[in-house]
Amino acid sequence: MNIRSIGLIYRREMGTYFSSYIAYVVIAMFLLVTGYFFYNLLASFSVISFQAQSNPMLERQYNLLNINETVVRPLFGNISIVMLLMTPLLTMRLIAEERKSGTLELLRSYPVSDIDILLAKYFACLTVFLAMIIPTIVYPVLLVILGEPEIMPMVTGYLGLLLLGATFISIGLFTSSLTENQIIAAAVSFGLLFCFWLLSYSIAFVSADLGKFIGYIALNEHLESLAKGVLDSEDIIYYLGLIALFIFLSLRSMESRQW
Amino acid sequence: MIAVENLIKDYGSHRAIDDVSFSMEKGEILGFLGPNGAGKTTMMRILTCCMPATSGRATVAGYDCFDEPLEVRRRIGYLPERVPLYDDMRVSDYLEFVAGMKGMTASSVPDSVRQVAENCGLSDVYGRRIGAISRGYRQRVGLAQALVNDPEILILDEPTVGLDPGQIKEIRALIKDLSGRHTIILSTHILPEVSLLCSKVVIINQGKLVAMDTPENLGAQVGGSSRLLLHIGGPPEQVETALGQVSGVTSVQRDGTSQVDECRFFVDFDQGQNPRKDLQALIAENNWELMEMRSISASLEDVFIKLVTRED
Numbered sequence: 001m002n003i004r005s006i007g008l009i010y011r012r013e014m015g016t017y018f019s020s021y022i023a024y025v026v027i028a029m030f031l032l033v034t035g036y037f038f039y040n041l042l043a044s045f046s047v048i049s050f051q052a053q054s055n056p057m058l059e060r061q062y063n064l065l066n067i068n069e070t071v072v073r074p075l076f077g078n079i080s081i082v083m084l085l086m087t088p089l090l091t092m093r094l095i096a097e098e099r100k101s102g103t104l105e106l107l108r109s110y111p112v113s114d115i116d117i118l119l120a121k122y123f124a125c126l127t128v129f130l131a132m133i134i135p136t137i138v139y140p141v142l143l144v145i146l147g148e149p150e151i152m153p154m155v156t157g158y159l160g161l162l163l164l165g166a167t168f169i170s171i172g173l174f175t176s177s178l179t180e181n182q183i184i185a186a187a188v189s190f191g192l193l194f195c196f197w198l199l200s201y202s203i204a205f206v207s208a209d210l211g212k213f214i215g216y217i218a219l220n221e222h223l224e225s226l227a228k229g230v231l232d233s234e235d236i237i238y239y240l241g242l243i244a245l246f247i248f249l250s251l252r253s254m255e256s257r258q259w
Numbered sequence: 260m261i262a263v264e265n266l267i268k269d270y271g272s273h274r275a276i277d278d279v280s281f282s283m284e285k286g287e288i289l290g291f292l293g294p295n296g297a298g299k300t301t302m303m304r305i306l307t308c309c310m311p312a313t314s315g316r317a318t319v320a321g322y323d324c325f326d327e328p329l330e331v332r333r334r335i336g337y338l339p340e341r342v343p344l345y346d347d348m349r350v351s352d353y354l355e356f357v358a359g360m361k362g363m364t365a366s367s368v369p370d371s372v373r374q375v376a377e378n379c380g381l382s383d384v385y386g387r388r389i390g391a392i393s394r395g396y397r398q399r400v401g402l403a404q405a406l407v408n409d410p411e412i413l414i415l416d417e418p419t420v421g422l423d424p425g426q427i428k429e430i431r432a433l434i435k436d437l438s439g440r441h442t443i444i445l446s447t448h449i450l451p452e453v454s455l456l457c458s459k460v461v462i463i464n465q466g467k468l469v470a471m472d473t474p475e476n477l478g479a480q481v482g483g484s485s486r487l488l489l490h491i492g493g494p495p496e497q498v499e500t501a502l503g504q505v506s507g508v509t510s511v512q513r514d515g516t517s518q519v520d521e522c523r524f525f526v527d528f529d530q531g532q533n534p535r536k537d538l539q540a541l542i543a544e545n546n547w548e549l550m551e552m553r554s555i556s557a558s559l560e561d562v563f564i565k566l567v568t569r570e571d
Contacts, residue, residue: 008359012345019347102343106404109307109337110360111329 005112006120013094013124022090027132030086037078038139041071067149068229072140076157076227079136080220083165084193090128091172092186094121095254099180114254118247122173129165133158153229160226163239164219168193170246177253193219260285260412260442261306266315268301268466275301276312277466283459285411288438290457290474291446292563298466299446300340303416306444307337320411333362336405340416340446342397346390350381350400353389354407361408371407379403379433395426402433413437415445419452431456450563462566469566477562486555487526489538492548495522501541507532521550 017023045067052065095118098104107117140154168189175189176182199218203211215221222235261283268276276298283289291299305312306319308328316323322330345353354372363371376385379399384392389400398418405413418434419427434456437443447453453460454474462470462477470477491498495513499522502511507528514523528534535552542549 004362005360008356012348012356015352016345016347102339102341103345105304105309105339106337106343107360108309109332109335109339110357111332111362112360113329 001119002112002116005110005116006123009107009112009117009120010124010127013121014127016093017090017124017128022093023128023131026086026089027128027135030082030132031135033082034075034079034136034139037082038075041074041078042143045070067143067147068153071143072149072154072157073227075139076161076223077220079133079161080164080223083133083161083168084197085190086132087129087165087168088172088175088186088189088193090125091169091189092176092182094125094173095177095250096180096182096185100182115251118173118177118250118254122169122247125169125173126166129169130162133161133165150229153227156229156231157223157227159231160223160235163226163236164223167219167239167242167246170243170250171196174246174250174253177250260287260320261289261444262316262318263302263306264316266302266305266317267313268298268305268310269313275466276305276463278315279463279466279468280315281461281468281471283442283444285442286439287459288434288443288445288457290453290460291444291463292448292450292453292460293446293463294448297463299463300416302463303337303339303414303444303446307335307414308332334410335412335414336408336410338401338405338413338415338418340420342401344389344397344400344404346388348389349386350376350389350392350396351385353400354403357404358407361410363408371409375403375407379406380429395422398422398426398430402430406437411442413441413443413445415443417446417448419447419449462563464566470562485528487528487535487538488551488553488555489524489526489549490521490551491524491542492521492550493542493545494520497545498522498547499524501545502526502538505534505537505541507534507537521548523551525555 048070049065095104098107108114137158140149143149143154144151171192172185172189175192176185178188179185196217196219199214200221203214203218206214216238222238225232226235263282264280266276266279267274279298279302281289291302293299304310305317305324308324308331311325316325318324319331320334322334324331345356348356351372354376355368358368358372359365376382379402381396381399381403384396384400389397392400398421402415402418405415415434419430422430431452434443434445438456438458445452445456457474460470460472460474460477461468489502499511499513502508502524508526509529510527512525512527514525526534526538538552539549
């Protein structure tokens, strides 16, 4: 592993993300959609709060007046769905674009190992992802100013989003390494991400043991507990393991694609 | 410097390179000649460790391309056929990126980048975006990235393709200039390029090596004998018989378009013989007029066509 090469490729990748406006457009759309979600959640919360003044029964229902339960937790759920739609757009070009243009061949004729190339690209994409997710901190900050939410679930929720995004990117990196067509890379990573996501729907239909297993491998189940404020090392290990697995698979794919 | 032994490369069921062996010494310029699809680019990709061979060995500067790719890559500069560059980067930034990637120390990067840009004639486009410069400049940027760390070995895949004649001349001059200090492999299907630049030619066709020699020897090898064209003023029949009797001459052919008192003849003679003097004497003796005499050696083009079509 050569830190200098990684740094150089990282800087070049960042240059491409921003000079091609991919980063600006994806970040802008992400903030637009998540902002809209946040606005609606907050609006419905305030409507319920007003109704609760005249109808005390409402207060006892479903934790409706707990801002963590009605705004913060759904907000993380919504943000993670928008992430699921946006990250493949960031990752699809990572390897596929360079494979198509032939620059990958030239890059690999330099004394640099495949893992350095992959890590540099992974971290560049992760940085753009951070630039995308950090502005959303405005939403919980607004909640803290306007109301009295619990802080801890928000902190662990963000940790969850970060780990989830990092996992999405590793899956996207892998699908991008499979092909030279960016559309195919994006389509396959959408497919993989949705499958990992929707697995949890099957829990109800299968036996308890299998359900437990599916609950463990489904991507969003782990975010759920983090968004509740439960910091469990199991969740963190799950995401880190998945990231390592997909970076390893990308490496194998790069090597085998030499024909 | 470069040695290839019994190299085979299969793409699925298609055999792109079939048992090719050759070697070259330091400072040589080796021309890879072959029709499109002969396996030139495949060979270069193997030598630059972009992909492994199916079987056989390739060593560059003493390092095996399969076992020690990083050591090989440290010593080569590669210009791929399509000249893939990052269009969104400036020429200067790109060359600095490549210099860094090739492991040059940070302090030596700016100077060597400026130097190589100047040598490759890039001063005018130094600050421009690569996507916005012309084909000729792109090619030079490609060459500059191969040269930036002054590698021992240069591997250039069709370095002059797609350029206008003036640019071709410049690039060739640049390559010529590099010979001696660098070991260069270049592939091309432009024949004069090989005779101009290369000290050694490898001709491959359908993945097989069909010939390897110096451009001159190759011409001789295929020609077998040497040939002179003579244009002589005199009675054709008489001249023809007389020419045939000169020692060393193996055959005389009369050109079809002969007139009554002058004619063109093709005179073949054995290699190593030089019947020119005797021919002159003969003509002077008979008081004929010598209007033209020149040697026709088999050009590389003839060699190429002969070798490549002989297979079929």
